[in-house]
Amino acid sequence: MNYNQLTSDQKLKIKNIAELKAAGYEPKSIKQELRDNLIQRLRKKEEVFSGIWGYEETVIPDIERAILSMHHINLLGLRGQAKTRIARLMVNLLDEYIPVVKGSELNDDPLQPLSRFAKDLVAEHGDNTPVEWLHRNDRYTEKLATPDVSVADLIGDADPIKAATLKLPYSDERVIHFGLIPRSHRGIFVINELPDLQARIQVSLFNILQEGDIQIRGFKIRLPLDIQFVFTANPEDYTNRGSIVTPLKDRIDSQIITHYPKNSEIGKRITKQEAVVKKGQDSLVKMHEIMADLIEQVAIEARSSEYVDAKSGVSARLTISAYENLLSAAERRALVNGEKQTLVRIGDLWGVVPAITGKVELVYEGEQEGPQIVAQNLIGKAIRTLFLNYFPDPEKTKKQKSNGSNPYRSITDWFGEGNTIDLMNDMSNQEYRNSLLGVKGLRELVKERHSGLEETEQLFMMEFALHGLAEYSQISKNGLTAGLQFKDLLSSMFSGSNFGKDDFDDDDEDYGGKKRRF
Structure with missing residues (x-):
């Protein structure tokens, strides 16, 4: 059976890992998923970013090249230039549904579990591990950068309430409350107005962008996250509120300049x-x-x-x-x-x-x-x-x-x-x-x-x-x-x-x- 030929209704009938394997499912990174779907759209000459006018010969080709290159993207331009709308439209290049381990908070791939919860569940139930389906719209997360954003908000932190409830020591990784970025695993994560993010918070993104993993306080934990990052920013000389720190800018693969309508x-x-x-x-x-x-x-x-x-x-x-x-x-x-x-x-x-x-x-x-x-x-x-x-x-x-x-x-x-x-x-x-x-x-x-x-x-x-x-x-x-x-x-x-x-x-x-x- 070819998994890619299954309809959405047929996929939704798959309830566990055994059925998923029988259907021929193979894990795929989100960047590869975006690339494959974009290739299909381009070959069929289908519109990718509908409702975006004036970028047909400038911005959109740059974005498509970045997706084909499997790059993280920074959309740089003045206000009101459709930067956020473009990021939201990238959701249409995702598969309609993907399988996740049922109950997982990190959208774990059933064949490549990431979190402790998913690994334990798969170890216990094997091929009978229950599977649920995540729609493409639920794989998009957007965060407006504001001065009060903390590392705990984006990455995560130890949760004392969880530790007390589960009667676990702080050294156990199960007491971690994951932030927005880990919860966006296998999805698109957008940070709007990146220069407004405090420099120390921008530094926390270094490892995620370069190595794909996260570090939370003193925990020896490595989570190879699979995320497509999209950032939006105004030119740095516009605002005195902040700027993109140089090492972070260096880790963003493609910076695409937007503009106002030409006529x-x-x-x-x-x-x-x-x-x-x-x-x-x-x-x-x-x-x-x-x-x-x-x-x-x-x-x-x-x-x-x-x-x-x-x-x-x-x-x-x-x-x-x-x-x-x-x-x-x-x-x-x-x-x-x-x-x-x-x-x-x-x-x-x-x-x-x-x-x-x-x-x-x-x-x-x-x-x-x-x-x-x-x-x-x-x-x-x-x-x-x-x-x-x-x-x-x-x-x-x-x-x-x-x-x-x-x-x-x-x-x-x-x-x-x-x-x-x-x-x-x-x-x-x-x-x-x-x-x-x-x-x-x-x-x-x-x-x-x-x-x-x-x-x-x-x-x-x-x-x-x-x-x-x-x-x-x-x-x-x-x-x-x-x-x-x-x-x-x-x-x-x-x-x-x-x-x-x-x-x-x-x-x-x-x-x-x-x-x-x-």
């Missing part, structure tokens, strides 16, 4: 996959694709912004949370106005500010308002960048005086006559429509550049045009308590209010060797 299309794919659209939102709220692009552009702008600490990174969780906030902002407006459906507006972007402020670390934290100003500035830059994909460059048309050659002339003239438009956060669809249609030349601009749009999309593009013109200083955009006001740029300069435009300039005073920005 906004990959970012959008990740965001839409991870964002949770609540029940009822999909029917109540509709979103133009430009809004999804703007969310991704905010993250792109943040990663290149001089005001955001590049060493900390900008997590993909920013775009995910912002996407969810954007839907909720539109949903709330529709609920307040008793409307059956609404389209997400550009103005709803100010509702995603809370999703940004908690996910960017500034070069200078400054006053409490600092992160909020940065968030507003990032949103403005995103609008400015994408505006040129849909409308002519206002800076190139600025010198064109005649109405025929300057597509924005009639709009800026209308504001120049002293007209203003208020776009409040909670205004109804009808109020929103009436306000936008009141701007002379705005609808004509959209019709000329984007013909054939439905009215809701047309109104969306009209608002987009206003925001874009404000970002290019053709008109003024001023923040109100619960919305925005667009007006003539010159009048705003005299009144000293131009929302978000001059919060960052080149004349900020020096502050401790860096510019004070807020």
Whole structure:
């Protein structure tokens, strides 16, 4: 009988070592198991790490090479780069079930028992030793490295209660309470944020990684553990909390560098996959694709912004949370106005500010308002960048005086006559429509550049045009308590209010060797 050809149901019927031997079972290390299953997946051209986008030509091939090499792995990268998710997906490369000695706390292989308990049981019952089956999901252990983690937590320690209960002396290895790592024998063990682990605790991992055994206090015990280690870490220069000690880093076979999405299309794919659209939102709220692009552009702008600490990174969780906030902002407006459906507006972007402020670390934290100003500035830059994909460059048309050659002339003239438009956060669809249609030349601009749009999309593009013109200083955009006001740029300069435009300039005073920005 070929054990590898047995179905899961057939394997689960095997109840003791005799039946296991009859089925042709042979022990296999977890690294060999991962390697064999990966080889099968690659030959069949099956996807190995599903739901991981943007790593197809970089990170994933590196991980597959590490698995084929039977290496321990360290995933090094900034926050929000799917390091932990990749580690969890490695479980899919394990066999669905493996046999273990029944009652063993170390997942002992029936033909290669490791613990004292399993060895004694096999010695007593021989081929009649009972066997149970362990699912692949139960072979994954994850530990977040924190300063309070001890050697006892990871490796183990003598248990006085066990010694008293079993009436055993402390010299007997049966009084040992094994930690997380021994209990992960024949499994995948992940330590997240490895640099946060105290140096003395990292030292305790040396023997496990190099020789595969453990040492617990004064016990003369050698347990050749079979574990696939996966570590995750941020670059050491990001945090002062700690670093990976050099000898430990030397014992980790493959260090794989992760990265953020290379373009906004990959970012959008990740965001839409991870964002949770609540029940009822999909029917109540509709979103133009430009809004999804703007969310991704905010993250792109943040990663290149001089005001955001590049060493900390900008997590993909920013775009995910912002996407969810954007839907909720539109949903709330529709609920307040008793409307059956609404389209997400550009103005709803100010509702995603809370999703940004908690996910960017500034070069200078400054006053409490600092992160909020940065968030507003990032949103403005995103609008400015994408505006040129849909409308002519206002800076190139600025010198064109005649109405025929300057597509924005009639709009800026209308504001120049002293007209203003208020776009409040909670205004109804009808109020929103009436306000936008009141701007002379705005609808004509959209019709000329984007013909054939439905009215809701047309109104969306009209608002987009206003925001874009404000970002290019053709008109003024001023923040109100619960919305925005667009007006003539010159009048705003005299009144000293131009929302978000001059919060960052080149004349900020020096502050401790860096510019004070807020």
